[in-house]
Amino acid sequence: MFKTKVKRWAAIGTLAVSLITGSLVVSGDEAFAADCSNGYVGLTYDDGPNPSNTTNLLNALKQNGLRATMFNLGQNAANNPSLVQAQVAAGMWVGNHSYTHPHMTSLSSAQMSSEITRTQQAIQSATGSAPKLFRPPYGETNATLKSVEAQNGLTEVIWNVDSGDWNGASTAQIVAAVGRMQNGDVILMHDQYQTTLQAIPQIAQNLASRKMCAGMISTSTGRAVAPDGGSTGGGGGTTNPPSTATRTEAESMTKAGQYTGNISSPFTGVALYANNDLVKFTQNFTTGTHSFSLRGASSNSSMARVDLKIGGVTKGSFYYGGSSPAVYTINNVSTGTGNQEIQLVCTTDNGTWDVYLDYLEIN
Numbered sequence: 125m126f127k128t129k130v131k132r133w134a135a136i137g138t139l140a141v142s143l144i145t146g147s148l149v150v151s152g153d154e155a156f157a158a159d160c161s162n163g164y165v166g167l168t169y170d171d172g173p174n175p176s177n178t179t180n181l182l183n184a185l186k187q188n189g190l191r192a193t194m195f196n197l198g199q200n201a202a203n204n205p206s207l208v209q210a211q212v213a214a215g216m217w218v219g220n221h222s223y224t225h226p227h228m229t230s231l232s233s234a235q236m237s238s239e240i241t242r243t244q245q246a247i248q249s250a251t252g253s254a255p256k257l258f259r260p261p262y263g264e265t266n267a268t269l270k271s272v273e274a275q276n277g278l279t280e281v282i283w284n285v286d287s288g289d290w291n292g293a294s295t296a297q298i299v300a301a302v303g304r305m306q307n308g309d310v311i312l313m314h315d316q317y318q319t320t321l322q323a324i325p326q327i328a329q330n331l332a333s334r335k336m337c338a339g340m341i342s343t344s345t346g347r348a349v350a351p352d353g354g355s356t357g358g359g360g361g362t363t364n365p366p367s368t369a370t371r372t373e374a375e376s377m378t379k380a381g382q383y384t385g386n387i388s389s390p391f392t393g394v395a396l397y398a399n400n401d402l403v404k405f406t407q408n409f410t411t412g413t414h415s416f417s418l419r420g421a422s423s424n425s426s427m428a429r430v431d432l433k434i435g436g437v438t439k440g441s442f443y444y445g446g447s448s449p450a451v452y453t454i455n456n457v458s459t460g461t462g463n464q465e466i467q468l469v470c471t472t473d474n475g476t477w478d479v480y481l482d483y484l485e486i487n
């Protein structure tokens with residue numbers, strides 16, 4: 125089918141793509157009424173963000189109506205928080221790709237944990253929510269790493285198709301690699317190369333000609349699926365349309381653990397010690413996916429980590445990097461329906477009182 129193009133484009137390259145593919149541009153830079161009847165592929169760009177390429181990459185993706193998952197390095201996110209925010213603002217999903225890009229499988233469990241949690245914290249500081257997807261550098265993984273990923277509520281994402289951009293592939297070769305992708309496949313690319321950047325208009329054209337679309341990566345399967353309709357700062361998709369937010373004050377939750385106690389400063393709430401102290405309560409869910417926003421603060425300058433457990437399963441972690449209270453959100457959490465026990469567990473251990481919790485809000 126061939127539809128009418130209704131938006132004026134500044135970029136001639138984009139104009140050509142729109143005319144060739146017959147995409148109907150409704151309004152704005154991202155609103156394409158595209159034909160996705162043959163499914164979704166996951167475009168991924170690793171090792172960013174960086175000041176020399178990321179802005180160009182985001183502009184090219186937006187101009188061509190593509191969304192992608194950006195597997196950021198924690199050190200780059202910490203050095204360029206505004207670029208992480210720009211990724212989210214451009215409609216991209218943000219994942220964790222370690223802090224320093226080591227060979228993870230040669231690290232100890234504690235070192236793996238440091239690589240992952242520092243990156244979660246850096247991205248959460250920039251965007252307000254921590255990633256739910258992790259791609260190990262070089263695609264190297266093992267059972268220890270998988271365990272650390274699970275402790276952080278992360279889904280491991282490797283790839284099915286390698287663009288070879290890191291190995292000198294030409295733009296034509298990168299486009300050809302996308303041309304081999306089938307529904308659900310995930311391709312490896314990088315936020316770094318001119319060849320990769322220049323492939324974007326042809327990638328958009330190739331996918332449209334095959335009635336395929338760029339999708340998000342499922343946190344349950346690690347495969348590409350249809351976007352769920354919104355921005356996904358945490359890398360896991362947004363929530364369902366919110367009903368009414370349910371706020372539960374920490375001081376009204378059931379306290380467990382050796383040192384858990386009430387506090388009145390910096391807010392009325394509870395303090396949890398890092399020895400797996402926790403608060404918990406039972407929540408009834410009528411739908412199976414929700415977002416969880418937790419207001420808290422570290423008790424000192426050290427990072428505090430609080431795991432969100434539902435029915436005994438870790439669904440993600442909140443990281444508090446300082447003593448100023450802040451609200452952080454974990455999106456797209458699968459909760460199941462009916463009564464579920466919600467636990468907030470302090471799991472960082474630096475030998476002092478670690479975290480103050482104010483309230484948890486569920487949307």
Ligand SMILES: [Zn+2]
Nearest residue numbers: 170171261262
């Ligand atoms: Zn990498």
